Amino acid sequence: MAMFGGAYNTIAFDAAQCDGCGDCMTACATVKTGTVDKTRSRIQIVDSADDGFELALCRQCGDPKCVTVCPAGALTKDGASGVIDWNAAKCVDCLLCTVGCAYAGIALDAGSGHVAKCDTCDGAPACVPACPHGALKYITTSRIYNEVGDWEDLFAPGLAGCQGCNTELLMRHTLRRVGPDTVLATPPGCVPGMGSVGFNGTTGTKVPVFHPLLTNTAAMLAGIKRQYKRVGREVNALAIAGDGGASDVGFQSLSGAAERNEQMLFMVVDNEGYMNTGMQRSSCTPYGAWTSTTPVGQGSGGMPSQGKTQDAKNLPLIMVNHRCEYVATASTAYMEDLYDKLDRALEASKRGFAYLHVYSPCTTGWRFPTNQNMEVARKAVETNFVMLWEYNPRDGLQFTRPVDDPLPVTDYLKAMGRFRHLSPDQISHIQSKVVENLAFVKQMAHRQSA
């Protein structure tokens, strides 16, 4: 890897979870000094006088001042791991590094008489598992940036998507992952609208792409995959469809392909409506949501109109009941989780039908600022409005990012305009549906893994 430009793993601290127990410091001191002397720990939790706990820890800076002020060449930034290494043989104990660092990340260890700093324990930091409260996490998302960034982008440069849409991320990254030996089906929806089927007689992807009808995506893709198999060529059959094309009129061919266990990866980008044609409701639109066909207003016959009056269909759970090779839900706010599932879905698609349902907030149709897409996606998960899980016939259904202490669903609803009109009754209906859905999926997880 290059000296600069890579991304690195990092230790993250969530002060809200910390109770100052000091177990992280004990673990660090034990591993690094063979003592339980917390003052010798490389991670220092500081008890703030007025509130909570603060942190002093090497940030493994990209532009490290400790390195620039070391007169002895004893500190170096490791381009591969990102860790700033300290060379005991070269160090002259001058302490200038402690003057250079603005974060108290390198300090005198009185027990040894030398400076000491975090080296992330060679990628397995002892402090993180020692924390009983989840206040420390070792973030390894950098793998995605470093590995995936090197893979070929198979989508055309430039897109016609709405500002702030996360679907470009999904399209580019999914195609990077499945690679060039792929045939892509994109039925009518936002994905072709953003450019997958191309402009002016050229395709928008560097892999063969076709534009089936909303109704026959899975059927056409199954036929193409079978023909390739007949001529002895290994290709990935990939569909990227919207929720309308999958859960409404496309459902018949989707269900059929799943039942026949056709070898394909069917990805649904669920933005909870027909967003590219003017924001009409779909069977995935949640209760209470405004769409152009579930408007908010005076209504007729004395019945005010307050958004959608039915609950959303839970399409991924229906797919589980096809006993597919693989079914999972995912969110672009949790990319590591999404990538793990993409890996497993691709692998499963070589054996049979793999289904990946990605919740995809829509800046235009849901009415929130264009810089809030990831935040809205995250809030959906943090409130249990949507749940991240995966299923395969052997292990059953399992949560991959369980949320034990969910935020109230209003935190999610308030993040966007399509729920602005909700009455207290509607909100309590939604909150009770969240509880009910969670209980239902938990029951499935319990039953199937038992």
Next chain:
Amino acid sequence: MEQTKYLVVGSSHAALEAVTAIRMHDATGSLTLLTRDPHLPYSPTVLPYVVSGRSAPDGIFLRDEKFFADQGVQLKRGTALKALHTERNAAELADGSEIAYEKILLATGASPAIPPIPGIDTVSYHVLRTLDDATRLNAAIKQSKQAVVLGAGLVGMHAAENLVKVGAGVTVVEMAKQLTDGYFDAIAAGLIEKAFTDNGARILTGSRVVKLAPSAASFGTPATPATPGVTLTLESGATLEADLLLVATGVKPNMDYLVGSPVEHDRGILVSDTMQSSVANVWSAGDCAQAKGFFTDDKVMNAILPDAAEQGRIAGMAMAGDSGLKKYPGGVPLNTYHFFGRHAISVGSSKVPEGAEVLTRFDEVSGRYLKAIFKNGCLLGIYGVNEFFDGGVMCQLILRRIDLSPVKERFLAEPMTVGREIMSKTWR
């Protein structure tokens, strides 16, 4: 004539940081690094440890040939800058050749200042500024039985400690009333002095050498040829005999090449907040530059390593036209000093301006000493002996002018902990 887009003169911290900053913004523009030193880049700050033998002379280099090759930098070692012809953007080298530049950085550092003591040109003495000085001194201290160090700054004190440790009798002669004047106050200096005297060194502060002469005494041993000794005569009339004399009475910027050039200079090369000199296309950084001080609008010499690195980076960014450039906030004095297993750290101003408040605590048993200077609740300076705190955090407290009034008592009791707490809350 050789041509280069960027010509960086010097090869220590300021120059190296400038190279990095230029390359961050301009990956391909031709860049030449010129240094009078024959060696790969190293830091003058590490040299006391070469003298003591702790650092191997070949293990101190801050960059290798590969770095310069990888960065597309032409490295010209062992050639000094002789004259600067700013009217035609050309640098004349000691070997008579010329390099035409588009932009030049003068990071030529400093050399030992030799005091005009009568007779100094009749005796042999050591200085310590280059790697060659250090290897010579390293060899000499092993032979020394009776040494004199002129000047009780950090260079002199480091060398004195090394001499004590090899068993030589050492006398330090300092003109000022205390040693390490300007870095540490009288109490801290007293602690340092005591550590030296406890280990057998003699410290003569407030004392001036008025005459130097070759010594009649011979200090040769059977194994080595006789070394010419030195007789020092003090102001008091007393004399000292030395087989080794180290002159460490300070440094002066290297800027002889400016003779006849319009580049304005005073005690050093006068530079702006972006390290630019008075002349177009000419920048300066490090120990030869005279830049704004943080505590004063006057331009000051702040010849310390962290400032050299900071100035070098700013100069490099300015030269490359990097729009991320932030102006130099002004130099804050920073020093660390390790002596006989103890340490002293000083951050910020040692001066106590009118209206300032000085808080100290001192434990004579443990030798722990702390002093902090505040004005309007903001920290101006903090000094510790055997009291570790994070100097970088303290420096930010000063630079950001953070009001510490609400935590002053706690801060004085536990500067490290309270500093970290504020850091984590304020700029994490």
